[in-house]
Amino acid sequence: MIRGGWRGSTRLQTLPRNWRAIRQQVLARAGYQCQHVRYDTGKRCTSRANQCDHIGERNNHALDNLQALCEYHHLRKSSSQGGRANARNHVADPVKHAGLL
């Protein structure tokens, strides 16, 4: 579990407190279907959406900047966007903070 008190530039920390509600709204708006449009067929992905993705600015949580994606398409997008950031997150070392408690 994530503990409070550590600071860094992880994606989770940029999410608003009502993120769950926003996410739920985005998924419902999409009918719980992935909004990714396949380049080859021009048709929408038929997988069930369970991820909420930022289309543009990651700090813009407006509904029109959010889309529902299936896990596959969200992972594909995330890996091209923030592969390095994920690697950096693993550096967070709880032992370092033990002395502060």
Ligand SMILES: [Zn+2]
């Ligand atoms: Zn999809």
